[in-house]
Amino acid sequence: MAAGRGDNVKLYSYWNSSCSFRVRIALNLKGIKYEYKAVDLLKGEQFYPEFLKLNPVGFVPVLVDGDVVIADSFAIIMYLEDTYSQNPFLPHDVHKRAINFQIASIVSSTIQPFQNLRLLKHVEEKVSPEETHCWTKSAIEKDLQALEQLLTDHAGRYATGDEVFLADLFLAPQLNTAFTLLKIDSKKFPTLAILHETYKEIQAFEEALPKNQPDAEH
Numbered sequence: 001m002a003a004g005r006g007d008n009v010k011l012y013s014y015w016n017s018s019c020s021f022r023v024r025i026a027l028n029l030k031g032i033k034y035e036y037k038a039v040d041l042l043k044g045e046q047f048y049p050e051f052l053k054l055n056p057v058g059f060v061p062v063l064v065d066g067d068v069v070i071a072d073s074f075a076i077i078m079y080l081e082d083t084y085s086q087n088p089f090l091p092h093d094v095h096k097r098a099i100n101f102q103i104a105s106i107v108s109s110t111i112q113p114f115q116n117l118r119l120l121k122h123v124e125e126k127v128s129p130e131e132t133h134c135w136t137k138s139a140i141e142k143d144l145q146a147l148e149q150l151l152t153d154h155a156g157r158y159a160t161g162d163e164v165f166l167a168d169l170f171l172a173p174q175l176n177t178a179f180t181l182l183k184i185d186s187k188k189f190p191t192l193a194i195l196h197e198t199y200k201e202i203q204a205f206e207e208a209l210p211k212n213q214p215d216a217e218h
């Protein structure tokens with residue numbers, strides 16, 4: 001299967017999905033124009049048979065690039081990195097590269113699953129929405145503390161120095177969820193709070209924000 005040429009790209013996305021947000025940033029940074037295909041997670045469109053053909057797990061995001069179909073934000077971002085050489089997401093320095101993978105992995109495998117819709121729905125059936133919210137917030141705060149500690153040793157203007165790399169693509173959506181949606185107090189995380197503000201100044205990040213998507217609910 002040939003890698004796409006970037007002239008027929010579609011992104012299946014939900015405006016408020018942090019995993020989709022990561023990929024939107026990646027596409028914007030690579031300068032790849034794409035067709036936005038909204039999948040309404042609240043209506044359960046992720047379980048429609050035609051969507052499950054693209055991603056049997058029933059999650060957004062899914063990228064279609066010509067005849068290439070890829071699901072999972074990490075896999076999609078690495079595919080974009082390997083296919084489109086402009087604005088690389090990975091530094092040459094192997095240590096810095098590893099730290100980028102570490103941060104991306106903490107966000108995608110440790111933190112984000114706590115805010116996953118199907119998990120939250122399940123927990124809310126057992127305990128109240130308020131209790132679920134408190135549990136999510138405290139779980140995420142604990143992991144943000146770990147990220148804050150890690151970043152103290154590595155951050156420059158961005159997460160791992162003065163250039164935007166993979167870690168930033170994962171951090172920006174996570175910090176947006178934590179500080180904007182969940183209203184976690186950013187003062188407890190000084191390095192993360194500065195990064196959160198810095199990301200707002202980058203056009204590729206700003207245009208990828210949930211509120212700027214065609215399916216956004218205001």
Ligand SMILES: N[C@@H](CCC(=O)N[C@@H](CS)C(=O)NCC(=O)O)C(=O)O
Nearest residue numbers: 017018019059060072073074117118
């Ligand atoms: N590891 C996957 C996780 C994808 C994921 O959790 N997507 C969420 C939105 S951020 C979703 O589609 N949830 C729908 C559901 O829970 O039914 C990735 O990084 O793409």
